[in-house]
Amino acid sequence: MAMAKKDVKTILDLSLSELQNLIKGNGGKPFVAKQVFDWVYKKKVINFDDMTNLSKDLREKLKTIIPIVPFVNVEVLPSSDKLATKYIFELEGHQFIEAVVLVEKKYKTLCISSQSGCPVDCKFCLTGYAGFKKQLSLGEILGQLLYVMNDGHAITHLVYMGMGEPLLNVETVYASIQRITSEEGFYISRRNITVSTSGYLQGIQYLIDQEIAINLAFSVGNPNPDKREKIMSIEKRNPINEVSRLLSQYLKQHNRKLTLEYTLLKGENDGDDELEELANLAKYLNAKVNLINLNPHPKIPFEPVSKDVIKKFKERLTRKGVRATIRFTKGQDIVAACGQLGESLIKK
Ligand code: SF4
Known part of the structure; x- marks a missing residue:
């Protein structure tokens, strides 16, 4: 290499x-x-x-x-069920990025990073715990995709849900999407790409101003602003009500898919009030809700809910007329599940 x-x-x-x-x-x-x-x-x-x-x-x-990819070393960790493979990419200067290949029935998805670490500090996320290290360059973002494809994974879908808040590095993230979707680039359909955000207003405004059409996922945490602020400090300057209004404006402009990502935390955001507010938010934004049970980690001060609670939560949302799915965890044994990226930053 x-x-x-x-x-x-x-x-x-x-x-x-x-x-x-x-x-x-x-x-x-x-x-x-x-x-x-x-x-x-x-x-x-x-x-x-x-x-x-x-x-x-x-x-x-x-x-x-000139090098082709910017990595000085790469560690590859397949999960025991073979449904996830974590890649830990080492950059010059002892910096790390993580990406995960997820195997679905008919396709493969790459969960890609946009920053090394993350400054947002969501209390249920290991990357947030690890803190912010650096913005990734275009080559560092595209390099993750190129490397895993070279390693034999025919990636068809991408989610910007790895390390980092993509909208805090929005120009470079967008440049990477252009290269990934362009005919002279990787030529992957834009419809197969989703960018996840914790709700950064300036970034959403950028997407609106630049008329960038992309599927978005919004990490809600808690639909109640006061409770949200306790687990997602981004709420202070980016209130969920304003984020929702801006997302609604964005969706009217582009008619793209929006998913509300909801990580369930036992006793924290799994109550009746949260369910009601989440359902209202989903209806307002005509969004699907993706329920994720917390992936526990010694550094994260929350516990997951039981399988029964997550199942009932989904059923109650469905009864309220909301499309809801449960995202089952893959790659927990290699610390590659949702919200678990960042081990390399803590350990190394
Ligand atoms: S959930 Fe996303 S935005 Fe929040 S700390 Fe983790 S990586 Fe950053």
Whole structure:
């Protein structure tokens, strides 16, 4: 694997024309850039030696000036049930990112990170506990996808639900979505991509202003503002009522799917009042509710609810006319389940 040097961009950070200029400046013909793009985005190659239609001289030269992916080391951890595989990517300067491949019946989803760590500090999330380390660059986001595809996973769906609040890195996240969906890029359907947010108003406003159409998931935590603030400090400056109003505006503009992600915390947000308010919010936004039972961890001060409670919670939402599903946990044994990413930041 090509090693990343500090402050050096990777091939993934470059547009086709930027790569043309780089290759031209190093004695290659500009059309070679298209060949490199094809090797990377179509054949999922992460090593210049595999680009057999490039001259050996050019391959050797490119190796010395720019890496393909920005990782200095990668750890791969498959879960015992083989339904999840966690990748821990090490960046230059002992920084870490985690991503998880989730195997569904008919497709594979990559849960991708947009930041290393997260500044939002949701009290039920290990990434929040780990704290913020850095914003990810375009190459660091795309590199996660390229690496797992090179490793044999035919990814068809992506969720920006790994480490970080994607809307706090919205410009780079959007640039990554453009490359992932473009014909010269990975060419994955935009309909198969979901960006999850804890409700960052400025980021949602950016999506509205730039007319960016994308499926969104909103992590509710608790629909009651006072109770929400206790577990999600983002509520202070981004009140849920304003977030809901802005999301409604966004949905009118784009007619995209919205999911309300609801992590159940025993005795905290599983009561009748929360259920009622959550149902009202879902109806107002015409959103589906995705119920997730907490993945317990010694650093997280909450407990999950019982299987019976989550089942009944779902049934009661359905009776109120709300579409609700339960997301079953995968990858708990490798600490790759929802809200569990960040072990690498705590341990290393
Ligand atoms: S749930 Fe998302 S926004 Fe909240 S701390 Fe975790 S990664 Fe950050």
